[in-house]
Amino acid sequence: MNERPESERIEVQAAEAPQDAPETEQVSTFRLVATLAVAGALAGLLIVMVNLHTKPIIDKYKAEQLRLAVYEVLPGVARYRTLYLVDGALSAELPEGSKESDFRQAYVGYDEAGQMTGVAVSRGESGFQDIVQVIFGFEPDTGILLGMKVLESKETPGLGDKIFKDRVFVDQFFARPQTPLAAIKAGSGKGKPGEIDAITGATISSKVVVSVINNGVAEWLPVLEKGIPEEAQ
Amino acid sequence: MRNTTPSQDFVRGIWKENPVLIQMLGLCPALAVTNTVKNALAMSAATFFVLCCSSVLISSFKHLIPKEVRISSYILVIATFVTLADMMLQAYAPVQHKELGAFIALIVVNCMILGRQEAFASRNKVSRSLLDAIGTGIGFTIALVMMGGFREILGIGTFFDIPLFGPNFEPWVVMVLPAGGFLTLGFIILGMGFHEQRKKARAAA
Numbered sequence: 001m002n003e004r005p006e007s008e009r010i011e012v013q014a015a016e017a018p019q020d021a022p023e024t025e026q027v028s029t030f031r032l033v034a035t036l037a038v039a040g041a042l043a044g045l046l047i048v049m050v051n052l053h054t055k056p057i058i059d060k061y062k063a064e065q066l067r068l069a070v071y072e073v074l075p076g077v078a079r080y081r082t083l084y085l086v087d088g089a090l091s092a093e094l095p096e097g098s099k100e101s102d103f104r105q106a107y108v109g110y111d112e113a114g115q116m117t118g119v120a121v122s123r124g125e126s127g128f129q130d131i132v133q134v135i136f137g138f139e140p141d142t143g144i145l146l147g148m149k150v151l152e153s154k155e156t157p158g159l160g161d162k163i164f165k166d167r168v169f170v171d172q173f174f175a176r177p178q179t180p181l182a183a184i185k186a187g188s189g190k191g192k193p194g195e196i197d198a199i200t201g202a203t204i205s206s207k208v209v210v211s212v213i214n215n216g217v218a219e220w221l222p223v224l225e226k227g228i229p230e231e232a233q
Numbered sequence: 234m235r236n237t238t239p240s241q242d243f244v245r246g247i248w249k250e251n252p253v254l255i256q257m258l259g260l261c262p263a264l265a266v267t268n269t270v271k272n273a274l275a276m277s278a279a280t281f282f283v284l285c286c287s288s289v290l291i292s293s294f295k296h297l298i299p300k301e302v303r304i305s306s307y308i309l310v311i312a313t314f315v316t317l318a319d320m321m322l323q324a325y326a327p328v329q330h331k332e333l334g335a336f337i338a339l340i341v342v343n344c345m346i347l348g349r350q351e352a353f354a355s356r357n358k359v360s361r362s363l364l365d366a367i368g369t370g371i372g373f374t375i376a377l378v379m380m381g382g383f384r385e386i387l388g389i390g391t392f393f394d395i396p397l398f399g400p401n402f403e404p405w406v407v408m409v410l411p412a413g414g415f416l417t418l419g420f421i422i423l424g425m426g427f428h429e430q431r432k433k434a435r436a437a438a
Contacts, residue, residue, distance in 0.1 A: 027299045027301060032299055032302050035299055036305060036309070040309060043313035046317065047313060047320075050317050053324075054323065057325070058320075058323050058327070061324075061327050154334075157268060157388075157389075157410070158388070158389070158404060158410075
């Protein structure tokens with residue numbers, strides 16, 4: 001392993017390089033700038049063209065993932081409506097000339113009979129590694145949690161990632177616990193409502209999920225109490 | 234320049250001058266995203282694409298690029314292809330794209346790619362540069378898949394998501410964590426060095 005063939009080769013080439021090039025005539029500044037400008041323009045053109053092609057596919061996939069997630073955390077809903085948080089109140093319409101992504105969103109789910117069954121919102125908080133983004137559904141009038149799904153997380157593989165891989169942990173959030181939730185050591189429960197058994201070895205990650213939901217409910221309840229705009233017929 | 238045959242250009246990068254295991258280039262992705270075979274393959278594919286396209290393009294335009302701005306030009310070309318690879322992975326392999334995260338964008342600064350442009354593509358014919366890029370890309374893939382294989386088998390107990398051991402297997406979680414990457418790379422290089430030494434000893438005897 002003491003031989004380093006590649007590095008030797010580079011040195012050999014470097015030594016020979018000046019002979020390759022014709023005796024250095026000064027390249028004009030204009031040519032240098034022009035080369036980079038042309039190359040940059042072509043590169044930009046290429047990227048824009050591919051982006052035009054891939055952007056719709058990417059957006060469609062993201063929207064589909066979100067749609068599936070909303071149906072997952074609001075069990076039993078037949079359809080849902082996207083509402084936007086505009087000036088502290090929910091609105092079905094976006095203010096003129098604004099983008100959808102500029103506003104926080106709430107997804108209001110309805111059952112077959114058109115009754116509102118719950119509201120789903122997403123929220124992120126710092127986890128053990130990076131932001132943990134969670135979407136969860138709850139009943140606004142009772143504060144009962146309906147479901148939870150981790151959208152994004154870089155939690156430790158094998159430990160922290162159990163917050164979305166461990167079925168037993170996740171199922172607790174679908175068992176209609178009463179918010180605010182409390183993360184407790186597994187098995188030390190006193191049967192109080194809202195107790196969530198934390199994952200052994202991933203206490204921080206478990207607590208983050210619980211905290212996201214508690215803070216999210218506390219944040220959105222006042223907004224929801226102001227009323228949900230009627231559906232336009 | 235040392236004369237090589239086209240077949241040597243091709244074979245060289247695969248094993249004898251393997252970019253990761255011998256030249257120690259491109260270690261960042263080799264350590265960061267080889268926790269599973271699938272991730273290793275996705276990263277290799279993206280790098281392979283960028284390496285081949287950049288080599289062909291730079292080799293074609295080698296006489297037009299003034300040498301004062303050659304490095305900036307190479308980086309521009311590489312960055313363009315990385316952006317394309319990034320967007321295409323996101324559109325057609327979103328799950329892998331999410332797993333690889335920022336490391337796709339970091340292909341731009343993979344010194345293996347820049348190294349091939351400076352050391353080979355900018356001095357050789359297009360066809361030879363492509364052969365060299367394919368060989369180097371295969372070498373990179375072999376190294377990453379080897380690491381991904383070791384780490385996934387020991388760290389998760391699966392190979393390509395197929396469970397290998399019974400339910401009683403307790404995965405060595407450390408192997409899929411960053412520390413496991415360093416350990417795996419270290420042991421692979423140790424193994425290769427040991428093999429090389431024995432070969433030499435036998436030849437001398």
